[in-house]
Amino acid sequence: MSFIHQSVKRVVTSVVVTAVCALGSASAFADDKVYRLKLAETWGPNFPVFGDTTKNMAKMAEEMSGGRLQIRIDSSNKHKAPFGVFDMVKSGQYDMGHSASYYWKGKVPNTLYFTSMPFGMLPVEQYAWFYYGGGMELMEQVYSPHNLMSFPGGNTDVQMGGWFQKEINSVEDLQGLKMRIPGFAGEVLAELGAKPTNIAPGELYTSLERRTIDALEWVGPSLDLRMGFHKIAPYYYTGWHEPATELQFLVNKRTWEKLPDDLKAILQVAMKTAAYDMYTQSKHESGKNWATIKTEYPNVQVKNFPPAVMSALREANDRLLKEHAEKDALAKEIQESQASYLEQVRPWSNISHRAYLNGQAEAEK
Amino acid sequence: MSFIHQSVKRVVTSVVVTAVCALGSASAFADDKVYRLKLAETWGPNFPVFGDTTKNMAKMAEEMSGGRLQIRIDSSNKHKAPFGVFDMVKSGQYDMGHSASYYWKGKVPNTLYFTSMPFGMLPVEQYAWFYYGGGMELMEQVYSPHNLMSFPGGNTDVQMGGWFQKEINSVEDLQGLKMRIPGFAGEVLAELGAKPTNIAPGELYTSLERRTIDALEWVGPSLDLRMGFHKIAPYYYTGWHEPATELQFLVNKRTWEKLPDDLKAILQVAMKTAAYDMYTQSKHESGKNWATIKTEYPNVQVKNFPPAVMSALREANDRLLKEHAEKDALAKEIQESQASYLEQVRPWSNISHRAYLNGQAEAEK
Structure with a gap:
């Protein structure tokens, strides 16, 4: 390393200004x-993993900027509007948000596609689509008209299919099944006769215990452990509906445009790194928590939905997506981009990760 | 966002200094x-993916620092010592390096453990071990006595087992097999009677074509495509020996200590992000290139080593590792840390990624 005693252009400029101003206020610089900046997050205070991600992002931004970029995080107890984040950042009430894109589908239907899709890509397949396969550009098309920029905001890893009180052995077993499963996945299940419901998180445990509902999905072991569902439901089904749930950072475009170039770069890299870090942390937390569940509740059974159920779910999913695509040219374009990217990347995942995991599991026997 | 016209402490200090110095040189700041900083990379100029990673890191560092952190990258054509990177950074001839930890095992045996181990962790399992499972601290113990800091430097994704001229149906088929496979994996194969050789990259194609060697491993489709091996070898075996090859950034500790805190933070985040980005890029490039190979050479057959071969390789691997652990307490500690982390995280990978990939592949039929 050589220390070159020579300043960059902007510093030289500052020096001249100071020389002219003598002891003038530093605000001239x-x-x-x-x-x-103020950030509104959908989550409550100290929410694990998700909340760590906003703190990690803000800390990186502050440290890298030498304190010039300060991001204050308001959790939902402060702003009282967990699902108002889109509007609050759009209006400029907040500069930034941390949430999930698919929460806004009632408002802007095409936001649905930037979190995770049933039977879709896995986390790093999806990062590859975002950064190398055209995903970021499509997301920009959806958010730009709303004065917003959207960036990947952290991955939960593959979400589990949920905790069930009874086994699902056939498509018929889904008839009348009362399940807490919000959003698009709930619509898919409803197509097969299930009764998706939405229940406040604080009431989930009791609802499942008293069989007010037959099943629920939450996230995966990283966040499920503290909810305690493993104590009251015997079956833990593997995932199909959110294989790569990616949270979202939102930035108000006017805020962005006011930042100097170096802080733009710092903010963008801090968001990207915090997102990747959350995927790593989710892997760690789920590994650790699943080990705890298996040790303390060895009777919990992991189940896969039978192929006939998976096929029926996939057909319902494809039917609903087709309806969206027929109504909206951009929806069609996004769906086609995702489908063709998955078709390209999945054969590689199969000869790499799938072959490796199967080979190692075989050797364990 | 509120624009507070108030400077941070370091800036106020600078202003005072300038006021005192009047038109004094900017070098006072x-x-x-x-x-x-000067970085030596093991790779030649414009090496795909690996070389993109150093450029990506340097670009982020420059942009985030407003030009105050400039990293010059010297490829191997410049410094002429691709495997001298460790020594050149240790001595301070270079401030930084980009290479792979396991290249240094002849010099410092415990550097072996920080790239990828046969039958070991997958890429994000390994990131979780580095960042949440004690891996970074163990790596520091290995590198610190050499005046070096080591950081993850980008993942190739699961490496393929290699290109073979003939099928491997039994352990006996490994007897006398001439294969280009360097490093520890080569030692494992040698235990089973194979003849590992090292051949310069420029001679690999001809060696395989003329059957001077029977097989070779390189990386995966991301880098194999341009080598052309698919044109001359019919079998592409899935991986076992490097499930998570992670490159390495090296930093000279004296260089590090001279950097101000904000540039330390910028450099560290730039390295971390460039590493994650390389994993995403590797996924993309392998997906794309594997699609090309399958289209243009549909007769290439993907093969898994039979379970008996995998078991024999694993036994040889475990035997060699045990020998290392018996000689060196830190080697034992690292091996135990990796083994216990894998034991914790893999059951989660099996009920998430493995279950999902198998379920989706089943549905494709």
Whole structure:
């Protein structure tokens, strides 16, 4: 390393300004201003993993900027509008948000596609689609008209299919099944006769215990352990509906445009790294928590939905997606981009990860 | 966002200094110096994916620092010592390096463990071990005595088992097999009677074509395509020996200590992000290139080593590792850390990624 005693252009400019101003206020230095941004997150205070991600992002931004970029995080107890994040960032009430894109599908249907799709890509397949397969550009088309920029905001890893009180052995077993499963996946299940419901998180445990509902999905062991569902439901089904749930950072475009170039770069890299870090952390937490569940509740049974059920779910999924695509040209374009990317990348995942995991599991026997 | 017209402490200090110095040289501002670091990479110029990673890291560092952190990259054509990177960074001839930890095992045996181990963790399992499972701390113990800091430097994704001229149906088929496979994996194969050789990359194609060797491993489709092996070898075996090959950034500790805190943070995040990005890029490139190979050479057959061969390889691997552990307490500690982490995380990978990939592949039929 050589220490070159020579300043970059913007510093030289500042020096000249200071020389002219003598002891003038430091506020004359546009680049040395402290930028204070406010971020609204959908989650409550100290929410595990998700909340760690916003803190990680803000800490990186502060450290890398030498304190010039300060991001204050308001959890839902503060702003009282967990599902108002889109609107609050759009209006400029908040500069940034941390949430999930598919929460906004009632408002802007095409936001559905940027979290995770049933039978879709796995986490790194989806990162590859975002960053190398055209996904970021499509997301920009959806968010730009709303004065918003959207970025990947952290991955939960593959979500589990959920906790069930009874086994699902056939498509008929889904008839009348009362399950807490929100969003598009709930619509898919409803197509097969299930009764998806939405229940506040605080009431989930009791609802499942008292059989007010027959099943529920939450996330995966990383967040399920503390909810305690393993104590009251015997079956843990593997996932199909959210193989790569990616949270979202939102940035108000006017806020973005006011930032100097170096802070733009810092903010963008901090968001990207915090997102990747959350995937790593989710892997760790799910590994650790699943080990705990298996040790303390060895009777919990992991189940796969039978092929006939998976086929029926997939047909219902494809039917609903087709309806969306017929109504909206951009929806069609996004669906086609995702389908063709998956078709390209999955054969590689099969000869790499799938072959390796199967080979190692075979050797364990 | 609120623009607070108030400077952070370091800036106020600079202003005072300037006021005192009047038109004094900008070099008085310690924090505004341009730090020029030199990085030596093991790869040649414009090496795909690996070389993109150093460029990506340097670009992020420059942009985030507003030009105050400049990293010059020298490829192997410049420094002429692809496997001298460890020594050149240790001595301070270079500030940084980009290479792979296991290249240094002849010099420092415990560097072996920080790239990828046969039958070991997958890429994100390994990131979880590095960042949440004690891996970074163990790596520091190995590198610190050499005046070096080591960081993850980008993942190739699961490496393929290699291109073979003949099928491997039994352990006997490995007897006398001439295969280009360097490093520890080569030692494992040698235990079973194979003849591992090392051949310069430029001679690999001809060696395989003329059957001077029977097989070779390189990386995976991301880098194999341009080598052309699919044109001359009919069998592409799935991986066992490097399930998560992670490259390495090296930093000279004296260089590190001279950097101001904000540039330390910028450099560390730039390295981490470039590493994650390389994994995403590798996924993309392998997906794309494997699609090309399958289309243009549909007769290439993907093969798994039979279970008996895998078991024999694993036994040989375990035997060699045990020998290392008996000689070196830190080697034993690292091996135990990796084994216990894998034991914790793999059951989760099996009920998430493995179950999902198998379910989806089943549905494709």
